[in-house]
Amino acid sequence: MLNISDDFKRRMLKTPAIRPCESVNPATLLSSLINLAQTITCKYKSSVIFSNKRNFKEVTRLISNLLMFLVEIKDGSSRFSDEFVLSFSELHFIFQKIEFLLQDCGNEDAKLWMLMKCEYVSDQLRMLVRAVGVALDVIELEKIDVSDEVKEVVGLVKRQALGGNVGVEEDDKRCFDKVLSILRCFEVGVVPKTSDLSCVLEYLGIEKWSQCDQEMKFLESEILLESLSTEKKDLGLLSSLMGLMTYFRCVHFVSVGDMTLIKQYDESGCDSEVISSLNSDDFQCPISLEVMLDPVTIATGHTYDRSSILKWFRAGNSTCPKTGKKLICRDLVSNLAMKRLVRQFCLEGGVATGEMGRQDRRKREASVAGSVAAEGAIRMVAVFINGKLVKGTNEEQKKAVHEIRLLTKSSSFNRSCLVEAGVIPSLLNLLCSKDSVKQEDASAALLNLSKYSETKRILVENGGLELVLDVIKNGLKMEARQHAAGTLFYISSVEEYRILIGEIPWTIPVLMELLLEGTFRAKKNALVTILGLLMYPDNHWRVLSAGVVPLLLNLLGSLQREDLISDCLAVLATLAENHDGAMAILSARALHQIVEVFGVSTTRSVKEHCVSLLLYLCINGGADVVRVLVKNQALMVPLYDLLADGSPRAGRKASSLIRIIHEFDEKSSSGLMNLPLHHQFIHV
Structure with a gap:
């Protein structure tokens, strides 16, 4: 009950200590206090502290001396007065806070952040140590059955604690100042001294690319937490430190080491396995x-x-x-x-989707580096990386393109800097690489960059459409093919390029191949790309003549994932808006299949696309289509459900379809079926 567990997600430098209950048994409180003191002293011996080393050594020495006192009175025959219980309770509360700070300063992924907070931590430790002295001051040692030697130790601890021998350490301050000097260089566009960079890395014990990458992941999580806070007081500093660590990782470390290890950071670190089992619902x-x-x-x-x-x-x-x-x-x-x-x-390199919503999309596109220093650091990194892409060795190119892939994953500012530095032509050249890793990273980087509007123009003007299509068809790995399909999706968001893509004869066949052979991600990107191309009316006949309709209907019968089924239905519903598309779907005898999917699916998006598809088939397919729907009474239940719980647009379409079915039923019963269907029933 009294022990604090750190299993919950605790924000760094937050010390959510809990005061023991007033009714707690004194013996239980003392035992818990001893356990806590032992944990602190053992943890300091077994873990490395990266800042405030001397301060923590002093604090743990005091707690170790107190531990002798606590153990002896536990084994003795002393009876505990209210003053003793109050003192033990206060010490328990203080020790919890000290343990939290100890954990933070020993966090291997937060070395830089804790260095920049070294003054705050030393202030906290000084106050906590003084609080220990105050808590001991209420204890009347002469009333306790312990040895004189232990009493002397307690008296010494009390005097030292009240004396406050804790402050900012010179080594921490010296490294802290070097970090600030580097950040000032970034702010004015000056390349920092290599000696200063090396000194900071050496002091923090960051020796590998992967250690630097882990520091960046920690800073990213802290930036997210800080952006959700009301004050946001540390947001600028965190952003600056992120820029510094980005510079370290991209410029200082010549090699990323084991590429397999890097893939683990890039993929599993982003919850890809979890995401692959989920959909937008x-x-x-x-x-x-x-x-x-x-x-x-x-x-x-x-x-x-x-x-x-x-x-x-x-x-x-x-x-x-x-x-x-x-x-x-x-x-x-x-x-x-x-x-x-x-x-x-929504942002993963292998998926092209726009489901974040307009508000979030605007927010991301307007995002900036977060501080002047971070902006300067990223601009320097972009120029450096582009230089390695153009003139670097094979290994330097491989590292550079992988860094671009990582940097462009979620930051629109990073994307804009890299595009301005001129990386697009070099990445396009790497699409032709016979190295599968370089081709995949270049393909993923282009996908991420294509979310930036200027990228699309540069890519098209440099002959990128044919190169991207070639990767979709002949990519060395399926991952490269799916990334290329995602890139094509983003390019097709521009009407002018949507027309150009459709005019390339092998665009639709290549996407169809990916639909047949690809993984879930590849299929999804192919589907949304086809859907994007259909926004241009002249692409409808191209899609129909390529035989996409039979392919999609066959896929519907084999797909297990609801989001892919939804995408298939979205394409079919778009095609059905035109008479030729509706006829192609009906000629494939798909009506019963669509009705069945509508009846069994529990996913809102699937149901809504089914209603759109059925409505357009009724409009363009005539009375024969409605007659089939009238005979299927089970259809009405999901239609009314969608009318009640669906989106406004889906509700309107469900209402129109219900009205069509009811009016057809009434007029067929009265023999008034002489007029064309679209004159009689359509009230959308």
């Missing part, structure tokens, strides 16, 4: 049914989008929307794991 807010941009968890354990649950509470509700359970506490806890998954699902 898993990220929907139960209230708005939209993808959650800021997921938060309430007391019942259910997660909602912050804006939606706040509206729920402001409307006077005090229950969980999903369970109906009365909420005693309305606190909202940011669900960072879900936020990371949503972000990764």
Whole structure:
């Protein structure tokens, strides 16, 4: 009950200590205090401290001396007065905070951050050590059955604690100043001294690319947490340090070492295995049914989008929307794991999707480096990397293109800097590489960069369309092919390029090959790219003449993932908007198959695409289509469900389809079926 577990997600430099209950048994409190003191002294001996080393050595020495006293009085016959219990309780609270700080300063992934917080940590330790002296001051040692030697030790500890022999260490301050000097260089566009860079890395014990990369991952998580806070006081510093570590990783380290290890950082570190088993419905807010941009968890354990649950509470509700359970506490806890998954699902290199919502998309596109120093560092890195791409050795090129892949993954500012530095032509050249790793990284980097508007123009003007299509068809690895398909999707978002892509004769056949042979990610990118091309009307006949409809219908019968089924139906529904597309779908005898999918699916997007498809088939297919739907009475249940719970647009289409079915049934019963179907029934 009294021991603090650090299994929960604790923010760095937060010390959520808990005061022992007033009714706790003194013997239990003393035992817990001894265990806590032993943990601190053992942890210091077994772990490396990267800043405030001398201070922690002094603190643990004091606690070690106190431990002798605590153990002796536990084994003795002393009875504990209220003053003793109060002192033990205060020491227990103080020791918890010291342990938290000790954990933070020994965190191997947060060395740079803890160095920059060395003054704050030393201030905290000084206050905690003084609090130890105050807690000991209330103990009347003459009333305790312990040896005179132990009493002398306690008296010494009290005097030293109250004396406050804790302060900022010279070595920490010296390295701290060097970091600030480097950041000032970034701010004014001056390349920092190599000796200063080496000194900082040596002091922090960062010797490998992977260690630097882990520091960056920690800083990224802290930036996310700080951006969600109200004050955001450390956001600028964190961004500057991220720029510094980016410079270290890209410029200082010549090699990334084992490429297999790097792949683990790049892929498994981003929850790819988890994401591959999810689809967009898993990220929907139960209230708005939209993808959650800021997921938060309430007391019942259910997660909602912050804006939606706040509206729920402001409307006077005090229950969980999903369970109906009365909420005693309305606190909202940011669900960072879900936020990371949503972000990764939408931004991952292998997926082209726009489901983050317009608000989040605008926010990302407007993002900046976060500080002047970070901006300067990234610009220097971009120029350096481009130089290695153009004139570097094979290994330097391999490292450079991998760095670009990582840098462009989620930051629009990084993307803009790299594009301005001129990396696009070099990346296009690497698409022709016979090295599968270089080709895959170049393909993934281009996918990430194609989210930046200027990239599309540069890519097309440098003959990139044919190169990207060639990778989709002949890429050395499936990953390269799927990334290339994603790149084509983003290029097709521009109407002018959508036309150019459609005019290339082998575009649709190449995408169809990927649909047949590809992994889930490859299939998804091929589908959304075809859907994007269909936004240009003249591409409809190209897609139909290539035989996409039979292929999609065959896929529908074999696909297990609801999101792929949804994408297939979206393409079919778009084709069905035109008469020729509807006829091609009906000629393939797909109506019963579509009705069956609509009846059994539980996914909202699948149902909505099914309704759109059925409605357009009715409009363009005539009475024969409606007659089939009229005979299928089970169709009405999911239609009315969608009318009640679907999006407004889907509700309107469901309403139109219901009206068509009812009017057809009524008029066929009265023998009034002489007019063409589209004159009689369409009221969309």
